[in-house]
Amino acid sequence: MNAAVGERSPLGVPEGVDERWVTSDRIGLQLIRLIRLIERQRVIKAKKDGVERAAYVLLARLVIDGPHRSNALAEAVHSDPSTVSRQIAALVKVGYVERRPDPADGRACLLAATDEGHRVFAANRDLRNRWISDVTSDWDDADRERLVELMDRFTTALENHHESGATGAEEDR
């Protein structure tokens, strides 16, 4: 019988579940908790921030991965092209991103972070990193490293799973 259940798992766990179920359950609950909390933070921080917060993700992508075209960018961040289009427009307007013609295809344009964009992103990144560093101030670095490693693996697995068409209710069994 599920010895592990009583100790960590909350109520509401049906009997007859195996350990794998329990762990999945805990992952799920942690995910919800984490996301809800981060979302909340975002709202709080949103006030003191000039630029569209959502657009930072795009800026980050451009800084880190280099120029993209708009559609590719959308795919990279799992967003709709229309969403990205508007956000990019905003970023261009404030001068953090510039449109350059794509040599490979005349009707496309490559988006690239400007110097100012780099600067702004770097500042933001630093802020965020300070915050994270702060939150995990009492962690040893091995654990932080492990967290990254596992999150990376998990997200990657998620990406693959979701790309392979299994959007949820599929079962191959």
Place this chain on the structure above:
Amino acid sequence: MNAAVGERSPLGVPEGVDERWVTSDRIGLQLIRLIRLIERQRVIKAKKDGVERAAYVLLARLVIDGPHRSNALAEAVHSDPSTVSRQIAALVKVGYVERRPDPADGRACLLAATDEGHRVFAANRDLRNRWISDVTSDWDDADRERLVELMDRFTTALENHHESGATGAEEDR
């Protein structure tokens, strides 16, 4: 000499950063990636789902932690009372949650999941767990366990940090 930088870290990393910065940076990037992806999944799954997805979090809370009053629930999930109020109203309407008078305070009411609510939540939970189990099908259980453990720690740290008033730009230095 940031030996670790060249290997895993993306471009755009300024020189002179220490390893701690890099790890924080990677945590941040992973967080963004993960959240964005999950958000996306939510949209996709939202279609095939009758109930307000956002409300499931509340239902979960009620099932797992037992009855709450509305405001307490809001705080528990880091949401605004108004938001919770509406979501609860919806849950009550479909009969997943019931309002019971709070013996301790006449003007409050305790929210509790009904039997039907339990049932629906259990089904959903199972689905989600199957999905997570699927995504991590090639993980060994120790790693899944570790993921939970680290996420839990991280989220808890976040909660504490955010409760201790440090909402972001504060510095005690």
Place this chain on the structure above:
DNA sequence: ACAATCGATTGCTCGGTACAACTATGCACC
């Protein structure tokens, strides 16, 4: 008994996103 208080709800607004229809421009095929 009455005022202050506290719990919950409702009005309004906003940010972020998606879907779908549309535009336009270069591509590629004939």
Place this chain on the structure above:
DNA sequence: GGTGCATAGTTGTACCGAGCAATCGATTGT
């Protein structure tokens, strides 16, 4: 070399979720 056509991107519209602020209602406690 012209023309249909695919493709890149934009815009129109709608929706969802959330938050703030004001309000309603009722209780409690003086």
